[in-house]
Amino acid sequence: xxERIVYLDNAATTRLDERVLEAMRxxxxxxxxxxxxxxxxxxGLDARDALDDARTRIAAALGAAPEEFVFTSGSTESSxxxxxxxxxxxxxKKGKHIIVSxxxxxxxxxxxxxxxxxxxRVTYLDVDEHGRVDLEQLRDxxxxxxxxxxxxxxxQEIGTLQDVAAIGQICREKGVxxxxxxxxxxxxxxxxxxxxxxxxxxxxxxxxxGPKGVGGLYVRSHTPLVKWMDGGFQEFNLRAGTExxxxxxxxxxxxxLVTPEETARLQEMRDRLIERLLQIxxxxxxxxxxxxxxxxANVSFRFVEGESILLHLDMRGxxxxxxxxxxxxxxxxxxxILGIGGDHERAHGSVRFTFGRFNRDEDVDTVAQAxxxxxxxxxxxxPLGKE
Amino acid sequence: MPLPYTETVMxxxxxxxxxxxxxxxxxxxxxxxxxxxxMVAVYLKVDPKDLRITDIKFExxxxxxxxxxxxxxxxMAKGKTLDEAKRITWKQASETLGGLxxxxxxxxxxxVDGLRAAIENYEERHGLVKERKPTTVEFVRKRxxxxxxxxxxxxxxxxxxxxxxxxxxxTVRVVLDLPEDxxxxxxxxEDIVEKLEPRxxxxxxxxxxxx
Numbered sequence: 001x002x003e004r005i006v007y008l009d010n011a012a013t014t015r016l017d018e019r020v021l022e023a024m025r026x027x028x029x030x031x032x033x034x035x036x037x038x039x040x041x042x043x044g045l046d047a048r049d050a051l052d053d054a055r056t057r058i059a060a061a062l063g064a065a066p067e068e069f070v071f072t073s074g075s076t077e078s079s080x081x082x083x084x085x086x087x088x089x090x091x092x093k094k095g096k097h098i099i100v101s102x103x104x105x106x107x108x109x110x111x112x113x114x115x116x117x118x119x120x121r122v123t124y125l126d127v128d129e130h131g132r133v134d135l136e137q138l139r140d141x142x143x144x145x146x147x148x149x150x151x152x153x154x155x156q157e158i159g160t161l162q163d164v165a166a167i168g169q170i171c172r173e174k175g176v177x178x179x180x181x182x183x184x185x186x187x188x189x190x191x192x193x194x195x196x197x198x199x200x201x202x203x204x205x206x207x208x209x210g211p212k213g214v215g216g217l218y219v220r221s222h223t224p225l226v227k228w229m230d231g232g233f234q235e236f237n238l239r240a241g242t243e244x245x246x247x248x249x250x251x252x253x254x255x256x257l258v259t260p261e262e263t264a265r266l267q268e269m270r271d272r273l274i275e276r277l278l279q280i281x282x283x284x285x286x287x288x289x290x291x292x293x294x295x296x297a298n299v300s301f302r303f304v305e306g307e308s309i310l311l312h313l314d315m316r317g318x319x320x321x322x323x324x325x326x327x328x329x330x331x332x333x334x335x336x337i338l339g340i341g342g343d344h345e346r347a348h349g350s351v352r353f354t355f356g357r358f359n360r361d362e363d364v365d366t367v368a369q370a371x372x373x374x375x376x377x378x379x380x381x382x383p384l385g386k387e
Numbered sequence: 388m389p390l391p392y393t394e395t396v397m398x399x400x401x402x403x404x405x406x407x408x409x410x411x412x413x414x415x416x417x418x419x420x421x422x423x424x425x426m427v428a429v430y431l432k433v434d435p436k437d438l439r440i441t442d443i444k445f446e447x448x449x450x451x452x453x454x455x456x457x458x459x460x461x462x463m464a465k466g467k468t469l470d471e472a473k474r475i476t477w478k479q480a481s482e483t484l485g486g487l488x489x490x491x492x493x494x495x496x497x498x499v500d501g502l503r504a505a506i507e508n509y510e511e512r513h514g515l516v517k518e519r520k521p522t523t524v525e526f527v528r529k530r531x532x533x534x535x536x537x538x539x540x541x542x543x544x545x546x547x548x549x550x551x552x553x554x555x556x557x558t559v560r561v562v563l564d565l566p567e568d569x570x571x572x573x574x575x576x577e578d579i580v581e582k583l584e585p586r587x588x589x590x591x592x593x594x595x596x597x598x
Contacts, residue, residue: 113568303448304448305424305425305448305449305450305453307450307451308400308449308450308451308454311390311400311451315401324424324450325424325574332573332574333424343421343422344421344422344424345421345422348421348424380406380407381403381406381446381447381454382446382447382448383417383426383427383428383446383447383448384421384426384448386408
């Protein structure tokens with residue numbers, strides 16, 4: 001067993017930052033009351049202050065007003081809330097058509113499928129070889145019955161960034177609401193709702209060294225949204241349930257700790273890793289060469305299978321992810337790699353490396369070296385690529 | 388949290404036995420394809436006097452359970468007669484490995500299929516086979532016992548997923564008692580097509596779902 005795990009799966013989740021934990025601590029032990037109404041007892045008022053402060057700071061990172069930001073249990077809930085909430089609000093009034101990209105992550109994709117079962121028509125937009133949505137196809141797909149367009153800000157596997165400003169512009173012109181899943185980009189890739197015409201934005205804390213179990217949804221003022229989980233009047237009567245105040249405080253602290261300098265350091269590591277990996281024969285980059293998440297590298301190696309690469313890397317002390325069917329819980333190859341026109345072999349041989357705050361510069365060289373050796377070893381065993 | 392693989396599986400994955408090619412092999416077979424995510428090639432040297440496997444090698448494009456099963460099955464088959472080797476089941480292979488996770492069983496079956504196909508290939512070349520049998524409903528049901536239900540690690544026949552089988556003019560139709568959008572629907576469909584399509588008299592395999 002290697003002494004230190006080189007964790008390169010920061011798009012799956014991240015290690016909590018101690019400073020986040022310190023910020024959260026008082027809200028478990030000292031200010032543990034619920035956020036009461038303004039006429040409540042004083043510990044409740046302190047809790048309310050903390051919640052409001054966290055909300056204000058996270059909303060500011062999006063250029064939003066505090067009352068436009070709703071705390072949730074994470075990205076999955078946020079995206080469910082956006083798609084199903086808008087569908088419930090406008091389905092009968094306006095129409096039963098929504099548009100999503102075919103490479104969305106499961107919360108959006110499976111919410112769309114669930115709506116399909118309830119009688120909605122769903123258009124799944126194609127993407128090009130780099131994973132970018134075709135804006136003309138989007139424009140043509142919008143009909144008078146369309147109630148929502150949902151296209152991610154950045155892809156979970158291949159890291160490709162979408163042109164959310166252009167997509168938002170098209171939706172605005174056509175009078176259609178626009179949701180973007182910014183789970184993987186927020187706040188490293190800036191998104192300002194004062195400049196980008198977007199109505200709903202999904203964000204989460206645990207991918208930026210914040211706690212798991214807390215996320216949020218930006219909801220532009222006057223966006224029609226039906227509350228889908230019944231309960232109390234919390235979160236502007238949009239999301240019921242006792243507020244997760246330690247989580248909210250931790251989320252705000254995590255956002256504060258992300259700096260452009262740090263993101264630039266991750267991007268530098270990403271670029272060096274991509275360069276090193278592409279020196280391995282029969283390898284290719286998945287996703288856009290430049291318009292990609294600053295911390296994401298995704299490379300396919302031909303003639304070898306991802307789970308085998310992953311296990312060998314694990315034995316050498318590296319944690320990575322793969323789009324191979326063998327690794328997935330459904331035994332299906334990555335819908336993202338297939339969506340960008342890749343074949344099954346490219347999906348099976350794809351490996352995702354995602355950097356975070358606790359990676360060291362030397363991790364690039366050690367993982368690149370390990371991958372080169374593991375891939376070479378597995379190719380010796382493989383019946384493919386010998387002639 | 389320990390790995391889902393046993394120590395024996397990991398040992399064979401780390402150091403697979405009998406890896407490589409036999410350039411002057413007496414028979415070889417390739418099962419699976421890059422598309423399905425697993426592929427195994429098996430090479431045999433056979434002593435024509437007593438039909439004993441004197442050397443065997445394999446190559447694998449696949450996950451850990453595929454590589455480990457290729458390794459164990461070549462060890463088990465070496466020195467056996469073709470008839471003995473043919474009777475090695477994936478159950479025996481899997482037991483020798485100390486068990487495999489249910490979801491991974493289908494990857495390991497490929498290695499067993501590879502060995503059997505290589506033996507069949509030898510028998511065909513040396514005139515040891517009786518005439519080709521037609522694909523019947525019974526045959527399909529028997530073959531479907533090699534298709535795994537990833538929920539249980541048992542085959543789709545035993546777990547009663549196969550509702551109907553029809554064979555007409557080269558078309559095999561299989562109805563599964565599973566909703567079409569089930570987590571494993573696509574994987575099982577692919578596996579069934581793969582197991583039946585190579586048959587000499589099968590042109591088309593249709594897999595349907597009940598809901």
